[in-house]
Amino acid sequence: MRTLSDKDQAETGLNQAGFEQLFDAYYDELQHFIFYKAGDTEIAEDIVQDAFLKVWEMRSTVRVETARALLYTISANLFSNRYKRMKLNLKLQQTFIEDRTFETPEFEMEIKEFDRKLQRVLAELNENNRTVFLMNRMDQMTYNEIAANLNISVKAVEKRMKKALEHIRKEIEQKF
Amino acid sequence: METGKNRHIDPSVFSKSNFDKLGTDEKVDIFIGAYRVPRKKSKAEALELLRSKMNQGTVQKPVRNLRVYWSAAASIVLIALLSTVYFYQSAPSQIVASKSQHIDYTLPDGSSVTVNADSKISFSKSDFNEKRVLKLEGEAFFSVQKGKLFVVETQLGSVEVLGTTLNVFARDKELSVSCLTGKVQVKSQSQNVILEPGEKADLISGKLQKTSNIGTENMAGWRTGEYYFEGEPLISIFEEIERQFDVSITTTGLENRFFTGGFSNKNLNEVLETICLPMELNYEIKDGNRIRIEPRKK
Numbered sequence: 132m133r134t135l136s137d138k139d140q141a142e143t144g145l146n147q148a149g150f151e152q153l154f155d156a157y158y159d160e161l162q163h164f165i166f167y168k169a170g171d172t173e174i175a176e177d178i179v180q181d182a183f184l185k186v187w188e189m190r191s192t193v194r195v196e197t198a199r200a201l202l203y204t205i206s207a208n209l210f211s212n213r214y215k216r217m218k219l220n221l222k223l224q225q226t227f228i229e230d231r232t233f234e235t236p237e238f239e240m241e242i243k244e245f246d247r248k249l250q251r252v253l254a255e256l257n258e259n260n261r262t263v264f265l266m267n268r269m270d271q272m273t274y275n276e277i278a279a280n281l282n283i284s285v286k287a288v289e290k291r292m293k294k295a296l297e298h299i300r301k302e303i304e305q306k307f
Numbered sequence: 308m309e310t311g312k313n314r315h316i317d318p319s320v321f322s323k324s325n326f327d328k329l330g331t332d333e334k335v336d337i338f339i340g341a342y343r344v345p346r347k348k349s350k351a352e353a354l355e356l357l358r359s360k361m362n363q364g365t366v367q368k369p370v371r372n373l374r375v376y377w378s379a380a381a382s383i384v385l386i387a388l389l390s391t392v393y394f395y396q397s398a399p400s401q402i403v404a405s406k407s408q409h410i411d412y413t414l415p416d417g418s419s420v421t422v423n424a425d426s427k428i429s430f431s432k433s434d435f436n437e438k439r440v441l442k443l444e445g446e447a448f449f450s451v452q453k454g455k456l457f458v459v460e461t462q463l464g465s466v467e468v469l470g471t472t473l474n475v476f477a478r479d480k481e482l483s484v485s486c487l488t489g490k491v492q493v494k495s496q497s498q499n500v501i502l503e504p505g506e507k508a509d510l511i512s513g514k515l516q517k518t519s520n521i522g523t524e525n526m527a528g529w530r531t532g533e534y535y536f537e538g539e540p541l542i543s544i545f546e547e548i549e550r551q552f553d554v555s556i557t558t559t560g561l562e563n564r565f566f567t568g569g570f571s572n573k574n575l576n577e578v579l580e581t582i583c584l585p586m587e588l589n590y591e592i593k594d595g596n597r598i599r600i601e602p603r604k605k
């Protein structure tokens with residue numbers, strides 16, 4: 132976890148411009164973050180919307196330096212309080228299959244099958260492992276960045292990544 | 308992020324002969340690299356919507372799933388069990404960790420234990436190698452040497468171990484056992500469950516319930532000062548902070564509220580802020596060690 136410097140302490144409070152800068156910087160990654168947990172676009176967008184609104188309401192006490200981790204914590208809590216035992220139907224979007232011509236119909240089947248299985252394996256992953264894995268692979272966040280955003284140690288990030296990778300490798304190889 | 312970046316796959320991948328040459332990890336990376344997170348609203352639309360709400364105040368109340376906070380039910384179980392207190396043989400040794408203290412200790416059989424703040428273990432030193440039985444009040448992490456059955460007795464049930472690492476949390480209302488490696492058997496009254504790595508058993512309203520697929524890195528983070536909570540009652544989290552920092556916390560209006568997130572035990576102010584800011588709570592520290600926490604008034 133980061134320690135507070137005197138500078139952080141000094142800069143408390145956000146104005147509208149500062150707040151909208153936060154929105155611009157972090158909206159996408161937060162929408163992704165909740166999508167990785169929920170597998171549902173509307174839920175992800177609603178949660179992130181409400182998280183920003185909460186930060187806006189508490190703007191006088193928010194420090195820019197810790198706002199990103201704060202947004203993550205609020206979003207994760209809104210999500211876990213509202214949708215804890217939701218059945219997951221995670222489907223990432225891909226555009227690389229439909230408009231492509233394949234050498235043979237069999238090969239097209241094989242590619243589609245791989246996509247389907249990979250998506251299923253991702254959906255089956257433990258929520259925390261999947262989230263960290265996709266933050267790294269899809270949002271290209273470093274382990275340090277993920278650890279800071281989620282207030283966990285880098286070692287915990289490494290372990291979740293390792294678990295996710297092992298699970299994916301095992302399941303994909305087994306299912307082919 | 309996906310808006311700016313064109314997620315593109317090298318077309319040569321989509322030739323059968325090239326695809327077949329790739330390993331699983333490479334295929335996974337290529338596919339995931341090309342996936343996008345779907346969205347309904349564009350970012351600009353989301354910002355418009357947000358702006359329209361920003362000056363109205365009031366966020367909608369979350370539609371919360373009903374979850375039972377079971378302390379009332381559990382204390383009845385505790386009272387029922389108190390009448391069957393154990394008799395303890397021969398002068399026991401005790402390892403007592405006071406508030407804000409963690410103690411590492413090596414038991415006579417070579418097993419090691421880390422006792423968390425405000426917790427106590429007791430055992431008989433003279434015949435521990437014969438009978439590996441100890442009693443725990445509070446929370447401790449064990450790394451057990453292989454050998455004879457190793458038993459951790461708590462007020463609400465006992466835990467039997469062969470050779471393994473595990474975390475036992477046994478405070479008056481709660482019993483929670485996590486298995487990090489090896490195999491563990493948890494017994495309470497007539498129930499028993501067997502835990503494998505990544506599994507956890509909780510005694511909830513007198514019933515032993517097993518949860519699987521928990522990251523072992525979250526199971527005993529307290530040993531390194533890293534705490535992670537997943538949907539835990541806020542009240543239990545503040546109790547943990549009381550033990551780790553030796554402070555006294557009074558709360559009002561936090562029943563049925565839950566927190567997911569982490570903190571490290573380095574700095575009390577920072578910990579309070581990590582929890583209070585996102586959960587919209589006010590905290591006030593008096594005389595350095597008395598803390599009042601309540602929901603922020605709207």
